[in-house]
Amino acid sequence: MTGRANVLRGAAVFGAATVLLAGCGSPSERADEGGGDDDVVTLKVGATPMPHAEILEFVNDELAAEAGLAIEVVEYTDYNQPNAALVEGELDANYYQTVPFLEEYQQGNTDADLEYVSNVHLEAFGLYSEEFSDLAELPEGAEIGVPNDVSNMGRALNLLDANDVITLAEDAGDNATESDIEENPLDVTLTPVEAAQLPRSLEDLDAAVVNGNYALEADLAENANVLSWEETEGSVYGNGLVVRAQDAESEEIERLDELLHSPQVSDFMEERWQGVVIPMGGMRDDED
Template identity: 70%
Template sequence: MTGSTRARVARGAAAAGLAAAVLAACGSPSERAQEGTDAEGLTTLRIGATPMPHAEILEFVDENLAADAGLNLDVVVYTDYNQPNAALAEGELDVNYYQTAPFLDEYLEGNPDADLSYVSDVHLEAFGVYSQELTDLADLPEGGEVGVPNDTSNMGRALELLAAEDVITLADTGGSAPSVDDIEENPLDLTVTPVEAAQLPRSLQDLDAAVVNGNYALEADLPATANALAWEGTEDNQYANGLVVRSEDADAEDVVRLDELLHSDEVRRFMEERWEGIVLPVGGGASED
């Protein structure tokens, strides 16, 4: 994270207690754009994001593209998946950028009063199976232990990866995300242990292997410090990450501009060069050589 991001995060943290009242007074992003801008003529969007890659992508946009589009991005960094949707629903954020559409659907099922909408896919973070000791998935020991994320959508995604690699067989769930209770065949009699997603990299030393979200694998530098045993397929993958807003702001001009910037060739090249093979841009034009 750059110094300017840390500064904005610090300001955001200091103002957290006042954020709801301030935003209520200022109105929605589109209303603020109509009523006025900052001293530089920019509309500020307060965006919640997890640190990597989301906050880094937003920082790149803010430093290189946002001002020309009339935007200033105030990035508020969250270290888990539980807070940003609540903060958005309560008016503490204008946008968040950290989740998949299935994750949002799961959140809305449990929080029916939160009127949030998924804007569009921006990038895909490929899940990986990592191990500190093993170098081949075929070497998983009988009776071993494999960690998976404990939230519904990411657990299902992890189990589907293990099933695709013939480690387990899953029962037909009729399109619903599978859970550990849906493991139908387990030839190695593995213990599949749900762990809070952000804790999986730190838990890896106590596990034979773990299926880890791409962003948390990057934050923990697992591609360099652990062995990747398998990767999630990317074709027709439903688990891309994208922007989420309150439904009333889904077509707001400044949200549309931000979405366009995130799909620009400049951002696509940044993702491809910064996180080759792990963070994959979705949509937008082709990169230029």
């Protein structure tokens, strides 16, 4: 999930009454500073544009005011920036990542005390091709693009393994790397590409494993053939809300988490993305 420079497209805060974000204080501290119970607390949430930012904007438009919240959405196309911004106190939360991605980030940033609050939705990875319409058509020596960051490459390799394009070592796990490939019967070439660039690179590749959000942004379901979807049942790749550990039990964060799991949001996801974005429950899979 590495990416290019972040694109900050701060969405306007909807609703009349808001409390402006003050420094690096927690949401609860800002609520205390605001005074009365009728004050609206603004939460600044980092997200990738689709579907995360759209979901947050729906929450802000339709549900947040009654919960005493306003959501200011800050959009990023660089997967590395939202966690850094959260650590620095520039955000109150972010919503764009999976548990494996957060774990990888924290291994490389040991001072980052971040906590994954809950799964909100799942976007299935897909193996796409502009040239071929069936997985069986992939030729020997095919060049397949995969995301170049650790957690997403592992996810892509596991999809290819599940479809017998390659065979991974039994202990490869979620963060498998190319060194875990034990068999490559088609002698495919795996080309690591920045995740956000994979849809654009597809015309130069025989196929590519693409993140769900980038496939949606590029409308790949209309412009390319889906050769295979990853298995979603029991997936560890839910996308969820992440906060600084000190804010994990904040009343405002808990309210936002409840809104993200509301029936209205589930209906919005299902109607907007027709099963590509799948609502999930509030618990992490390893706690189910």
